[in-house]
Amino acid sequence: MRAMSPPVGLPVLAESDLVRQVARRLTDAIVQGQLAPGAKVAEAAVARELGISRAPVREAARLLESQGLLKASPRRGFFVRELSAQDVDELYDLRLCVERHAAVEAARRLTPALRAALRRQLDLMRELARRDDPATIVEADYQFHRLICEAAGNARMLRLFDGLASELRIVIGLIGRLYDDPREIARTHEPVLAAIEAGHPERIVAHVDHHLGVARREVVRLVRSLTPTPRETRRQIP
Amino acid sequence: MRAMSPPVGLPVLAESDLVRQVARRLTDAIVQGQLAPGAKVAEAAVARELGISRAPVREAARLLESQGLLKASPRRGFFVRELSAQDVDELYDLRLCVERHAAVEAARRLTPALRAALRRQLDLMRELARRDDPATIVEADYQFHRLICEAAGNARMLRLFDGLASELRIVIGLIGRLYDDPREIARTHEPVLAAIEAGHPERIVAHVDHHLGVARREVVRLVRSLTPTPRETRRQIP
DNA sequence: TAGGCGTCGATTGTCGACACTTTCAGCTTG
DNA sequence: CAAGCTGAAAGTGTCGACAATCGACGCCTA
Numbered sequence A, B: 001m002r003a004m005s006p007p008v009g010l011p012v013l014a015e016s017d018l019v020r021q022v023a024r025r026l027t028d029a030i031v032q033g034q035l036a037p038g039a040k041v042a043e044a045a046v047a048r049e050l051g052i053s054r055a056p057v058r059e060a061a062r063l064l065e066s067q068g069l070l071k072a073s074p075r076r077g078f079f080v081r082e083l084s085a086q087d088v089d090e091l092y093d094l095r096l097c098v099e100r101h102a103a104v105e106a107a108r109r110l111t112p113a114l115r116a117a118l119r120r121q122l123d124l125m126r127e128l129a130r131r132d133d134p135a136t137i138v139e140a141d142y143q144f145h146r147l148i149c150e151a152a153g154n155a156r157m158l159r160l161f162d163g164l165a166s167e168l169r170i171v172i173g174l175i176g177r178l179y180d181d182p183r184e185i186a187r188t189h190e191p192v193l194a195a196i197e198a199g200h201p202e203r204i205v206a207h208v209d210h211h212l213g214v215a216r217r218e219v220v221r222l223v224r225s226l227t228p229t230p231r232e233t234r235r236q237i238p
Numbered sequence C: 001t002a003g004g005c006g007t008c009g010a011t012t013g014t015c016g017a018c019a020c021t022t023t024c025a026g027c028t029t030g
Numbered sequence D: 001c002a003a004g005c006t007g008a009a010a011g012t013g014t015c016g017a018c019a020a021t022c023g024a025c026g027c028c029t030a
Helices: A018-031 A043-050 A054-066 A085-108 A112-131 A134-151 A155-175 A183-198 A201-226 B018-031 B043-050 B054-066 B085-108 B112-131 B134-151 B155-175 B183-198 B201-226
Strands: A070-073 A077-080 B070-073 B077-080
Touching: A018 A043, A018 A054, A018 A155, A043 A054, A054 A070, A054 A077, A054 B054, A085 A134, A085 A155, A085 A183, A085 A201, A085 B085, A085 B155, A112 A134, A112 A183, A134 A155, A134 A183, A155 A201, A155 B085, A183 A201, B018 B043, B018 B054, B018 B155, B043 B054, B054 B070, B054 B077, B085 B134, B085 B155, B085 B183, B085 B201, B112 B134, B112 B183, B134 B155, B134 B183, B155 B201, B183 B201
Parallel strands: none
Antiparallel strands: A070 A077, B070 B077
């Protein structure tokens, strides 16, 4: 036989891993709003549509369940997670914990390359804001925050951030337009980057807190607007 | 319509959810050290042993994979996660983020009941330390921290904490004895509780930082002692 | 007419089967 | 004697099937 797989390791095509592919498809469908919160994810239907059997679909659903994107209801199936205002609050509390640390750590490790990447991302947001392209702005916003988390050099923290962002996009993806004035996004990010560049921990924390606080209020408002009346039970007055 | 089903509805009978049960069994086996890091988890063997088919085992393994307890190696199966010193560092960074927030929040919401529970837990640790019962001390330690996270009132944060604790117990469970002097555990927890009772945010953060810093060093030392030589590749000198 | 009950279709939970890979022991070879 | 090759055994990835269960529809009963 040949001398071991030549280290050409290039296009590992067709990973036979259907589970990952299904998980990715479902995730995309959810964060892009094609699958609305509360929607049922019938495994048979998904399997038919993808031309595969139900087993990989079930396993993928389990993955997404433990990521919080789906909710398993025994004997009834999987449903797209519905987020309440409290869920959003919880998610932002976690983001605060994570991003405070990530931003401080990113500042400590700030390299010219990272700094350039962050500034580029901020410019991109400004540009998109000028064009008023709400969907891609949300994406650019996400990438900015992700860069910071990546720079902190903690793989688990990055995965956690990705998970939190995915969950949040369950609701954010529904509309795409988050801020009334898109340019506000760039405005609230600017001081964060400035603080990171200055390398002043307390200031970094303060600005991250402020920025996420603004974002949290926006998303909570969005969620509240999506659940018209928080009525408990439809009850008619006799 | 009537006042709905009379409030009798109580004894929720066990859902026949094999996946949950398998996941729990595997988790227990891992954190209790019956399945050592790096050990292969052969689905066929597990299924045989439990007298069920492979499908539920696979789904349970997926759950544990996304929790970080198992690692999936395509076409080769699932393996118990191996933790490096850097993994431990990452986990403790995350714990720091979470527990700082949780402790401050717990102090803000401190009730007499919670305070009593925490103090009771601390007393328990002291008692166990006197008896020199390393295994249960680790468990009591975990419960103390968990109480604080629970008190913060963020379900996701609690789940995150549980996940982090599980991962850490992959290595901690191996030995059971973490501190050279068990009584040191109670000693390093005491100021944390005192700070929470005092309700002084900065002091809380400082003491949580210190306590987790000590614990981190202990666990890193433990991990280092478990991986005798961090050799990269076994290579013979020609 | 409103509410309860039984039946039917659809879906889930679980199983056994099959093809393809990986692993490993034994044999061959330089 | 070590290293490489060969074949079989074991294990994974995926599939289709079957029983149990859930939800809905329609019928029966006060």
